[in-house]
Amino acid sequence: MxxxxxxxxxxxxxxxxxxxxxxxxxxxxxxxxxxxxxxxxxxxxxxxxxxxxxxxxxxxxxxxxxxxxxxxxxxxxxxxxxxxxxxxxxxxxxxxxxxxxDINEETxxxxxxxxxxxxxxxxxxxxxxxxxxxxxxxxxxxxxxxxxxxxxxxxxxxxxxxxxxxxxxxxxxxxxxxxxxxxxxxxxxxxxxxxxxxxxxxxxxxxxxxxxxxxxxxxxxxxxxxxxxxxxxxxxxxxxxxxxxxxxLQQFPTELERRNYISKKYASALRADLVHQKASAGFTSAWALYTVSGISESRQSYLDRLSAQGIPSGIYYPVCLHRQPAMQDALAEPCKKAEAASQKAFSIPMHPYMSDQDIDHVINGLSQ
Structure with missing residues (x-):
């Protein structure tokens, strides 16, 4: 996958x-x-x-x-x-x-x-x-x-x-x-x-x-x-x-429909201890990435579970911008929610050519 x-x-x-x-x-x-x-x-x-x-x-x-x-x-x-x-x-x-x-923790x-x-x-x-x-x-x-x-x-x-x-x-x-x-x-x-x-x-x-x-x-x-x-x-x-x-661009509308289909499958079927990125009323995402945060286990435990099932994952982003060495002269508000996301958030496979079997494999892989 x-x-x-x-x-x-x-x-x-x-x-x-x-x-x-x-x-x-x-x-x-x-x-x-x-x-x-x-x-x-x-x-x-x-x-x-x-x-x-x-x-x-x-x-x-x-x-x-x-x-x-x-x-x-x-x-x-x-x-x-x-x-x-x-x-x-x-x-x-x-x-x-x-x-x-700082960020909104839901979006x-x-x-x-x-x-x-x-x-x-x-x-x-x-x-x-x-x-x-x-x-x-x-x-x-x-x-x-x-x-x-x-x-x-x-x-x-x-x-x-x-x-x-x-x-x-x-x-x-x-x-x-x-x-x-x-x-x-x-x-x-x-x-x-x-x-x-x-x-x-x-x-x-x-x-x-x-x-x-x-x-x-x-x-x-x-x-x-x-x-x-x-x-x-x-x-x-x-x-x-x-x-x-x-x-x-000609194929893009069809691909976007598939991304939204996959996001809905994930949102309805992934384990309950994962917090999903939420869309406010009227907001539609392009789902470049599907990102969740775990609340009952460490991020690494979720990543290890996926890896054991041959499922790739990614971390976006492990270091907040105000913590980057090149930004030491920048100004910043307290960014506790952003820092929490950098420690907890991870992304799972998301692209319009995933089969339903692939989607179920990701869902089941996180449930192992």
Whole structure:
């Protein structure tokens, strides 16, 4: 059994993917070829925003977003303490300071109450200028954007959606990638919509932000490639990866249905001492990962039980961001719930090509 089975996925669409790659090889426009603009149009339409700007990876998408918003030296960016390092890494890369806040224990996502406490504390301490919030849709579950928007509006902060794991998720029918002033996603192979290399995208309804991101992903390009009107990055999506994503996007709705089917099976049948990630009313996850926390045994005992049955598992994430050595100069609220999750949470197999037999094997494996 595979934790995420990319080979099973490839087997279902290999012929069409090969055909799309061959077309790119034939026309030879390997950088910013026609498939890139076609993909951007289709992704924008799927998410329901005016602009999609593809780039080299999800980390660059976040950094470009911060740059477009003008976040820099002496600015404070608030974010969750429980996420992959890239969420926080981009903040000092633009010269700003991260301020880590705690999570909601039921969703693993940023806690609005902890966020507002951090904003108030930051303003009182005068340690920098509060400028933005990066909310993460962890494991595919949208963060609480209705509440986050109220807080950001109240304190005049930019709201950035880190949707690296949540493409396909939604709140009351509104898709992930459409929340906040600007949103990002990742096409890393293991993501719900992944390519066969690195890739990322930025989503926004703001024309000015879109134009800046399009410029900055190509070295701050102006009217032509040898005119540079701002400092930027080299962050273009390869045409071959765009071609692969175009093919995968056609299959994506079916895959998303299967992910939700599996999540419901897990939620109804897994042993009672496992706490599941919970969705609020109207919230739909993309289920990039299915993560639980044990309450009656140590995490290692659950992992050992799975391993004995030949079932893979993963730990996301064993170290909170505010505990990372590279973040020793960051600010942080008390993050007790995030730290508890880092010690208890673990993920079990989740991908749309799991058979019902595989699902039952995982359920039974945890019950041994």
């Amino acid at each position: 595979e934790f995420i089975d990319l080979q099973a996925q490839l087997a279902t669409m290999r012929e069409n993917i090969d055909r799309r790659i061959a077309k790119v090889l034939d026309h030879g426009q390997f950088i910013m070829g026609p498939e890139v603009s076609e993909l951007e149009e289709r992704l924008a339409d799927y998410v329901g925003v005016e602009h999609c700007i593809s780039c080299a990876n999800g980390t660059d998408a976040l950094q470009l977003s911060l740059m477009a918003l003008g976040v820099g030296a002496n600015d404070i960016v608030f974010t969750t303490a429980f996420s992959f390092f890239a969420t926080a890494e981009v903040i000092p890369l633009v010269g700003a300071t991260p301020y880590f806040v 693993y996502n940023i806690c609005p109450i902890s966020l507002e406490q951090a904003i108030i504390a930051c303003k009182a301490a005068g340690k920098g200028i509060p400028r933005a919030v990066i909310a993460v849709d962890l494991f595919g579950m949208p963060a609480n954007y209705p509440e986050l928007r109220l807080i950001c509006d109240k304190y005049d902060l930019h709201l950035i959606e880190d949707g690296a794991q949540s493409f396909g998720g939604s709140i009351s029918g509104k898709k992930c990638g459409s929340f906040g002033d600007i949103a990002t996603t990742s096409f890393f192979p293991a993501k719900p919509l992944g390519c066969y290399g690195d890739g990322g995208a930025i989503f926004t309804n703001n024309q000015d932000l879109a134009e800046q991101c399009r410029s900055m992903r190509v070295h701050g390009k102006g009217d032509h490639k040898y005119q540079n009107i701002r400092i930027g990055l080299n962050s273009r999506l390869d045409t071959i990866q765009a071609a692969i994503l175009l093919e995968k």
